[in-house]
Amino acid sequence: MLTIDGLRKLGGSPHYMGLGVVKYFFRDDRAYHFYSELAPAIVDDIHEHRFSFTSKVVKGELKNYIYDVDGQDPNSTLQVERGECKAGAERNIEVPNANIIELCTFTTLAGQSYHISYNTLHRIECVTPKVITLLDKELPFVQTNPRFVTDTANPSVCAFSQPKTEAECWEIIDFTLKD
Helix, strand or coil, X not given: CCCHHHHHHCCCEEEEECECEEEEEEECCEEEEEECCCCCECCCCEECCCCCEEEEEEECEEEEEEEEXXXXXXXXXXXXXXXXXXXXXXXXXXXXXXXXXXXXXXXXECCCEEEECCCCEEEEEECCCCEEEEEEEXXXXXXXXXXXXXXXXXXXXXXXXXCCCHHHHHHHHHHHHCC
């Protein structure tokens, strides 16, 4: 059973990411993710990762949406960009007016795991108010600059643009741990 004291003993440090999560890295390839109303999502972009990973849901239910790019649509305001996920990073537009299609969705319950390849466009949704996952990254990273889908009709916000203090992150973790 996860506890604040047990997490602190792992020697990691938490940080908030605007995708609605506090990440607690305690190894280069392993982290707990804490989702709750105290960690609001300021951005909900469809994205891929620099690495493939397996995620085990420890608490709650999580829904994944998997997408693909099916050419262009002149009426679409979506575009596929490639670049770093950090404040001020320049991204290259790979597909303007992108036709983004949803391939599938799946829900993962507490105790279950799922695997996402580094080149899979996805986004998640918390089905329950509190979700905790244990993420295992496959190292080394496969790509430096992953893809993101942004909407040109709504200015994109960097997921790291509204940081929280370490103390605030620990409060969010504590809240998410409690039933």
